[in-house]
Amino acid sequence: MYSAPVDEIAFTLKHVTGFASDLEAGRFGDLSDDLVDAILGEAGRFAAEEIAPLARIGDEKGAVLEDGAVTTPPGWADLYRRWCEGGWNGLSAPEEFGGQGLPTLLAVAAIEMWNSGSMAFAIGPTLTIGAIEALDRHATPELQAAYLEKLVSGEWMGTMNLTEPQAGSDLNALKARAEPAGDGTYRIFGQKIFITYGEHDFTDNIVHLVLARLPDAPAGTRGLSLFLVPKFLVNEDGSPGARNDVFCASLEHKLGIHASPTCTMIYGDGKFGDAPGAIGWLIGEENRGLACMFTMMNNARLAVGMQGVGIAEAATQRALAYAHERRQGRAPGASGGAGDSMSPIVGHPDIQRMLLTMKAKTQMARAIAYCCAHAIDMARIAEGDEAKTWQARADILTPMAKAFSTDIGVEVASLGVQVHGGMGYIEETGAAVFYRDARIAPIYEGTxxxxxxxxxxxxxxxxxxxxxxxxxxxxxxxxxxxxxxxxxxxxxxxxxxxxxxxxxxxxxxxxxxxxxxxxxxxxxxxxxxxxxxxxxxxxxxxxxxxxxxxxxxxxxxxxxxxxxxxxxxxxxxxxxxxxxxxxxxxxxxxxxxx
Amino acid sequence: MYSAPVDEIAFTLKHVTGFASDLEAGRFGDLSDDLVDAILGEAGRFAAEEIAPLARIGDEKGAVLEDGAVTTPPGWADLYRRWCEGGWNGLSAPEEFGGQGLPTLLAVAAIEMWNSGSMAFAIGPTLTIGAIEALDRHATPELQAAYLEKLVSGEWMGTMNLTEPQAGSDLNALKARAEPAGDGTYRIFGQKIFITYGEHDFTDNIVHLVLARLPDAPAGTRGLSLFLVPKFLVNEDGSPGARNDVFCASLEHKLGIHASPTCTMIYGDGKFGDAPGAIGWLIGEENRGLACMFTMMNNARLAVGMQGVGIAEAATQRALAYAHERRQGRAPGASGGAGDSMSPIVGHPDIQRMLLTMKAKTQMARAIAYCCAHAIDMARIAEGDEAKTWQARADILTPMAKAFSTDIGVEVASLGVQVHGGMGYIEETGAAVFYRDARIAPIYEGTxxxxxxxxxxxxxxxxxxxxxxxxxxxxxxxxxxxxxxxxxxxxxxxxxxxxxxxxxxxxxxxxxxxxxxxxxxxxxxxxxxxxxxxxxxxxxxxxxxxxxxxxxxxxxxxxxxxxxxxxxxxxxxxxxxxxxxxxxxxxxxxxxxx
CATH class of the missing domain: 1.20.1410 (I/LWEQ domain)
Structure with missing residues (x-):
């Protein structure tokens, strides 16, 4: 079972990135070293004691769609409730809307641990964090007032709707359309696929961020606009009201992350509401949707990188524990004796090579991702040329934080199966699920x-x-x-x-x-x-x-x-x-x- | 869908290994080039038209255990029947017992294609081929007369029982025991795990080859003897008679090869028969069981290598077909134009790198495995020093034919998922199953x-x-x-x-x-x-x-x-x-x- 490597994480966070000296220099205000340690310890405890124990049932039962409603696995909705109560959803969210305004670096370290607990769980809140950032930066004060507090607290969750069947990597090909309704709102029509947590039973409302084209918009990505489309329209008093014209038509049957509902979402099919189209609100400017979406995507890329690191860490821990338990053969240098004198397999050099490779790759990826997060933070708090230097550093590191971490996530999970031998191929052992879950991360959020x-x-x-x-x-x-x-x-x-x-x-x-x-x-x-x-x-x-x-x-x-x-x-x-x-x-x- | 790469296989078989000149020199008797081509073509047809179409239902339904009986997926028992009718089971089996006595090299090429069709199917007959070889080389004429013809025709299948919970890689630790019954037979007691096709509905009888220890046998592998233990005892007329005291207690829930039943087999539990112990017959000499088992194991190692090649080939074909269909972005050098002018992704250099890597690794592994098979054949037909040279060559090549092929099987299957993008993660697409199936091959038959x-x-x-x-x-x-x-x-x-x-x-x-x-x-x-x-x-x-x-x-x-x-x-x-x-x-x- 997963145990949060808080020492290793704290060392990387403070000393590999250089955050410790910035902290000491007071560049992060009154944030103290003690508070950092306390947050890491508590986030690790939540990952190990609350999330990880529900990972297996999540994989086995998966998310289920029936009559348009998605049921998450037993215990998962309650886990999400405890998550919100712990304030985890708002770790790096703006204080103005109830968040804690902590550095991205701390959030990233926490996200690593939550992903080690269960990637299928952590991915949902991670997307909400991205939605919060997009709204915080680009939405009107009215939209912010209506949605941000509930997204920050976790009372509602957010989603990201880009992909369509003909448009995965190539957003030029998006066809979903939006028509101005004349009252400041828009009507959205179209089909979106691969929508993570597009429908579920965690929250009373779900806030979809949807890329679509206005009439007469230019072709290509310069004709895309971003819309906020809630599952339920919001009443004057802030409560969820009438059902909007959007629904989940199907769930994908996936190799891994079974508990994470991957939805086909239909907008404007006429199933709900009294006029055609799902009602949406523009975020940012018309035809500038991609810029807004990139706010979410850059964040999401680093977050997906943390899936790679988190899975790699969890897979390594499990393989190492097994290598200490399992006895086969006699290791070189092991003392003699007959019969029962088999060595723990961790004593065999070939197993050591695998385990050290797993450890080393995980720590390489962690260092890159944390340095990326630190650069993002520094770009935000620095000014002038210093800010530009940090931003460029973050820009350079982001593709590596995403791709290298997720590549090694797969490699390390595969080695983890190998260390387990035949037992690794049996699902109950818990090594194979990392190999299945890890495989999506090199694909989504930009291959x-x-x-x-x-x-x-x-x-x-x-x-x-x-x-x-x-x-x-x-x-x-x-x-x-x-x-x-x-x-x-x-x-x-x-x-x-x-x-x-x-x-x-x-x-x-x-x-x-x-x-x-x-x-x-x-x-x-x-x-x-x-x-x-x-x-x-x-x-x-x-x-x-x-x-x-x-x-x-x-x-x-x-x-x-x-x-x-x-x-x-x-x-x-x-x-x-x-x-x-x-x-x-x-x-x-x-x-x-x- | 899989199409047998008969040209590539024939080229590798004839020209990469040097088999063509041996054939021309008449070293393989009256075997003609035309016959070789005909067999490859027909084996490929069977793989593509008969096996491959049942792969998906095999993965979905898997093998099911109920009241001690294992039911294979719908259509699979009939597929096996057609397989036997085609004479495929006896391709390289001794002519004396109804086989065709063809070179191992031809069998290996056929096994590659059958594994491309479905690894979960091909593995069963492959083990029977190993059992045939062990009996042909080491069993008494009486045992050969009673069992070999039916194993060669495929009317019965064979299994290989080594692993116990405490003894995977380390056969020293085996505990299953055998007691002489005084009438020339033995009584076998113990539990064996991970027994492939240990129980199923393909055949009326199943012939288990079981490693066990006689009383007072030396410790370690020098105290192991090999026994033949049929599921049903054989009547004088050769028909299956009374049930022997062996049964399948459970099936493993595995990452892949779902249709292949992986059984825990219990010997001598008293569930069947009127005296304690499953009745077994010694193969070879007492305490020399490992030598007999190695006959099966070396064969099996090369055969497992073919699983790697077969999966890699199938995964590559599927990814290449998808890369020609799927359009995203514009490839460098593609002609301009707006809107719908997306290029097939096979035009993108990064996709080309993945596909060429898949092709190249598959062909490297194929060359090594076929050269290994050729060396095995030459060692058999040559004499004196020439035979020794070929045998040494086969000995050197076997671990690489097993390990490299299965390592690249995983690597290629993983790249295959990646080429598919998000679609690769959806089980229905058919790329993920290769990634799951491939993962066992680097583990079994010696990690x-x-x-x-x-x-x-x-x-x-x-x-x-x-x-x-x-x-x-x-x-x-x-x-x-x-x-x-x-x-x-x-x-x-x-x-x-x-x-x-x-x-x-x-x-x-x-x-x-x-x-x-x-x-x-x-x-x-x-x-x-x-x-x-x-x-x-x-x-x-x-x-x-x-x-x-x-x-x-x-x-x-x-x-x-x-x-x-x-x-x-x-x-x-x-x-x-x-x-x-x-x-x-x-x-x-x-x-x-x-």
């Missing part, structure tokens, strides 16, 4: 391929290339500090990180030059290996930087394992970036028939 | 970690190291031939394979020296990366060798993709082997708490 393309095509050119240059210069300085620390427990970390930085710089220069000279296809072909090369490098350096001057042997030895066993991959990845595209392009036509 | 240890600790020292030296010398010669072919489509294949061979030789020398000098822990720590390094190298060289003098552009360009995009991994893997163990051993205690 990991799209994250990699975002990194190469949008983030590298930021500030005319100055942002990435500054970022790389910072990594060089970090590497120097690591080398100068003289921490012997780090083994060859200094040399290996220097070599990885060489690879990263070479690959970066190649991609920027190639893309700049019109070699878009070549740059796109290298995007995925580039993202991984980048993430492995910073995942190691961020951790090494923090432990270089530290006395803890475990942390330093794990970093040494990263450097000496995992980081070498950067050489191959660089080769793929700078020399792999030609054979890829040449083979594509002949082999794939396109 | 892939155990395969790697087998390669390093047992196979490298074969013939005092001469076997591996000869194998590596052969690869050098192949590499030279590739370089001299001057095939320009192969790009940098010559240079890359030369570099990979350097890595392989260095890693091999290091491991042999280290293990020889008592550095067992270090050698064990490097086993898994070593196996992958070895497999990537030969997977590329075996294919490159076959296409170097060939005109087919697709095959050559796929090899070039292997060499320029996948083979570079050998550098990192070599580093892990020769330089990774120290940090692994150092971190294990501090980080894993052992």
């Amino acid at each position: 990991n391929g799209i994250q990699a393309i975002d990194l190469v095509m949008r983030k590298l050119p930021l500030q005319g290339g100055e942002a990435i240059a500054a970022f790389l210069a910072g990594l060089r300085a970090d590497q120097k500090a690591i080398a100068e620390s003289g921490n012997e427990r780090l083994g060859a970390t200094a040399e290996r990180t220097a070599a990885a930085l060489d690879d990263l710089e070479a690959a970066t220069a190649f991609l920027m030059k190639t893309a700049g000279e019109g070699g878009v296809e070549t740059a796109l072909a290298g995007a995925t290996p580039y993202l991984r090369l980048f993430a492995l490098t910073i995942g190691t350096i961020f951790n090494a930087r923090a432990v270089a001057g530290n006395d803890d042997p475990g942390r330093a030895l794990l970093v040494r394992f990263m450097a000496e066993n995992l980081l070498g991959e950067t050489t191959v990845l660089k080769e793929r970036v700078v020399g792999g595209a030609d054979s890829l392009i040449a083979a594509a036509e002949a082999v794939l028939g396109n | 892939n970690g155990i395969q790697a240890i087998d390669l390093v600790m047992r196979k490298l020292p074969l013939q005092g190291g001469e076997a591996i030296a000869a194998f590596l010398a052969g690869l050098r010669a192949d590499q030279k031939a590739i370089a001299e072919s001057g095939n320009e489509r192969l790009g940098a294949t010559a240079e890359r394979t030369a570099a990979a061979l350097d890595d392989l030789e260095a890693a091999t020398a290091f491991l042999m020296k280290t293990a020889g000098e008592g550095g067992v822990e270090t050698a064990l720590a490097g086993a898994t990366p070593y196996l992958r390094l070895f497999a990537l190298t030969i997977g590329t060289i075996f294919n490159a060798r076959a296409v170097a003098g060939n005109d087919d552009p697709g095959r050559a360009l796929l090899v070039r993709f292997m060499a320029e995009n996948l083979l570079g991994e050998t550098t990192v893997l070599k580093e892990r082997v020769v330089g990774g163990a120290d940090s692994l051993i150092a971190a294990a205690e501090a980080v894993l708490g052992n």
Whole structure:
């Protein structure tokens, strides 16, 4: 069973990101180190004692649709009620609407733990947090007054409606439409698919944020507007009133996250209400819906990254516990004796390799994601050039926080099954569910391929290339500090990180030059290996930087394992970036028939 | 839907392995090229038209246990009947007992296709094939007469009973016991778990091969004997008679291969029969059961490898078909135009990278597995030193045919889900089932970690190291031939394979020296990366060798993709082997708490 790794999380949050010194410098107001610890401890307790025990029944029973109503698994609605009572929903929400206004970094650490408890549970509130941010930034004061307090408290939940059958990654192709009703509201028509928690029994009302096109809107994404469409219209006194013309037509039968209802939502079918169309309110400006939605999406990308970290942590804990219990064979160096003298499998080097790889990848991803969250916070509290630098850093880190974390989530969950041997394949053991749940995270909120393309095509050119240059210069300085620390427990970390930085710089220069000279296809072909090369490098350096001057042997030895066993991959990845595209392009036509 | 890649399979079978020239030289008797093609075509047809259409209902309904009887999914028992009628069960079985006596290589190619159709179906007959081989080699003429014909025809099926709750990888710990009954038979007592097709409704009788200990047998694996225990005792006329004291107590609830019943079998519980114990007959000699079982296990390892290849092929086909249908975004180089001008996603370089990686890994694994099967055949038909050389080659290839194929089975199935985007996570799409099914193959028949240890600790020292030296010398010669072919489509294949061979030789020398000098822990720590390094190298060289003098552009360009995009991994893997163990051993205690 999951136990929140509060020490590891607190260390990463405070020392890997640099948050501790900002906190000490008073940059986060009166937030104290003690309060941070208390929140992490309590969030971890909720994850381990309240959420995790309901994960299994959630997976087994799943969400069920009957007569348009979705029933969540036994105990889940009550779990959600306790969650709201604990104030967790408003952790980083604006204080003005009842939230606690805490840093994103703290919320992200909590979200990691909730995802370790149950990814299918944590994803619902996570989307509400995104909806809160979109409304807080873009909605009219009237809409904010009507909805924000209830979303912050968790009394109502929010959803995000982008995808349509013909439009997944490509929002240009969205067809849902909105017609002005003449009274300031709009009528929404269309079908949305893959809507997470689109319908459920957690709350009395559900607040849908829906992308749709106004009549005569330009084609493509510049013709999209964002609308707020509540399940129940809100009465003057704030209570839910008449049913709006939106309903859940079906639930998807998925590989994992069974308890999370994935809905097909139908807007404006005439099933409810007395006039055609679901009633909606514009958020932000007409035809500027994508900008509003991006507020949610960037947040959601980091949050999905935390699903990867959370699943990886939970899978690692379970595999490690099993490796201590299960006895098979005799480990090298184990004392002799006949019959019952089998060793716990954690004593076998091949099992150790798997477990250390799981630990190391999880900690790399955690470091990247937390540093991303910290950059988001600093961009918000800093001003002028400092804010711009932090924002650029957040922009660069976001695709890696999403893609690398979720890729390693799958890899680590798969290793977790392997460590369990035959027992890992049996659902009751609880290792297989991580492997199933983890698999969606590299797909939604922008596939990991799209994250990699975002990194190469949008983030590298930021500030005319100055942002990435500054970022790389910072990594060089970090590497120097690591080398100068003289921490012997780090083994060859200094040399290996220097070599990885060489690879990263070479690959970066190649991609920027190639893309700049019109070699878009070549740059796109290298995007995925580039993202991984980048993430492995910073995942190691961020951790090494923090432990270089530290006395803890475990942390330093794990970093040494990263450097000496995992980081070498950067050489191959660089080769793929700078020399792999030609054979890829040449083979594509002949082999794939396109 | 699956379409058997008969051309690719025939090319690999004939030209990658070298079987074509052996066939031409008449080393396989009167077996003709035409007959080979006819069998492949017909096996592929059966896989695509008969097996594949029942895969989905098999996954959905699964096998069900009620009152001790297992019901397979609707249509499956009839599918099995048609399978037997087609004579498929006896493809490589001895002619003396009604089999066709065809080469293992042909059977392996057919098994690949059947696994592409449905892994849950193919695994049952595969185990029967292993049981046939064990009986053919080790059983008394009386037992052979009573059982072999019916197993070869498929009228009865065979099972393999090793695992007990406390004894998975470690057969030393087996506790099931056998007592001589005084009449030449034995009474068997004990519980066996994870017994594939231990109970079902395909056949009137089931022939269990069971490892158990005689009274006063030595401890460890030298005290194991193998017994034949039929579900129904066999009457004088050969028909099934009284029920034997063995039954299926439960079925496992698994991540995948739902239609394959995974049984807990209870022997000698007194539920059936009038005296305690299930009645069994000794196969081979007392306390030599493991040797007999290994006949089945080596076969089964290659067969499990084919599950990896079969799943990878099926997952690749499905992803490629989807990538041609699904339109999103605009591919680089696609012609302009507004609105509906989305490109099929197969035009996007990042999707191409995934699909080519899937294709390339599948073909690497296929080449290794087929070469292994060919070596098994040649060892059987050759004599003297030639036979020994082929046997050593088969011994070296078997762990890679099992582990690499099943590792890439998981990797390819996971990429297949990713190519599908959100649709991949929906069970109805049919991509997720490959990801679930594939995950067991790296575990059973000896985990892939155990395969790697087998390669390093047992196979490298074969013939005092001469076997591996000869194998590596052969690869050098192949590499030279590739370089001299001057095939320009192969790009940098010559240079890359030369570099990979350097890595392989260095890693091999290091491991042999280290293990020889008592550095067992270090050698064990490097086993898994070593196996992958070895497999990537030969997977590329075996294919490159076959296409170097060939005109087919697709095959050559796929090899070039292997060499320029996948083979570079050998550098990192070599580093892990020769330089990774120290940090692994150092971190294990501090980080894993052992």
